[in-house]
Amino acid sequence: MTKQHCQVAAFLVLVALPITAGQQGTSDARSERGRQFLGLGPAADPVAAERGRQLFTENCAFCHGANATGAEGPDLVRSTIVLHDEKGETIAPVVLKGRPDKGMPSFASLTSAQVYDLAEFLHQRVEQAANRFGYQMQNVITGNPKAGQAFFNGAGHCTGCHSPAGDLAHVASKFEPPDLQAQFLYPSERAPEARKKNSLTPRVIIQLPSGETASGALKRIDDFEVSIWDALGSYRSWPRDEVKVQIEDPLAAHRELLSKYTDADMHNILAYLETLK
Ligand code: HEC
């Protein structure tokens, strides 16, 4: 299975998996769940990533920032091209040809091995930026519920989608603390009925030049092509410059939150959610 397949499969399968009590597992299993939740492939090769970091520092950091989170040039950690890259193949065309009209120079002299190393560095950055996986799930609640409530109503913008008296009422009675924590970090649907009502699977909507639209699960997106699996399971693809692409991910907010929480925020939110018995 290629990484693209894994990514799509991860979205499709993972969001459909029920979270049952006791499904906490080892930190490796947790890392895997976190990577899947974010649609990432296997962990980057650290040796290649280190070579890539040096190349990046010399050639790219000036525009994209030392951590690739953006400066003059865009944030590469949130770039769909980087997210959907496997081994440099979607990054390579951008790097080798550049986009001279838009301020991205070409690096035609980089070898494919060097592009691979750069890609591994970027994949590692994506994971590190979003990495809450090494974080220890709490069996003991140590956070401050008042601070958690303030975060919920304020910086976390949780009230845009949730209400403690509505959908989250009694949420703490439904899960043991470690599972409640997993559920707010990596929400997933639990019951098939809920899935039918309100799917959490990310969808891509493609607007064709004719004005017609097509939609399905994203297979791949790069500078030249976008492809999907449609509702009938058929593979369809279009040249990128002929269509408008819109990605709808009901859990986008949760995927973004993962890279924003401090450890204290996570403790505090859990303590607050625990008050919703
Ligand atoms: C002189 C500044 C500059 C340098 C140096 C530079 N970039 Fe860029 N890069 C840009 C700009 C600006 C864009 C956005 C172009 C656009 O708007 O389409 C970009 C876009 C990209 C993208 C596409 C992002 C996306 O999602 O569309 C990738 C990948 C990328 N750069 C990687 C690299 C790598 C790897 C290097 C080093 C080998 C590098 N860049 C060096 C300025 C730079």
Ligand code: HEC
């Ligand atoms: C843009 C919308 C959005 C925002 C913002 C958001 N969530 Fe969610 N959240 C969801 C969706 C969608 C789900 C999936 C389950 C569902 O539909 O309730 C979910 C699920 C959850 C669950 C699991 C509920 C259950 O019954 O299994 C918890 C707990 C949760 N979110 C907490 C939070 C917290 C805490 C924040 C803020 C730090 C937050 N959410 C911000 C959309 C959002």
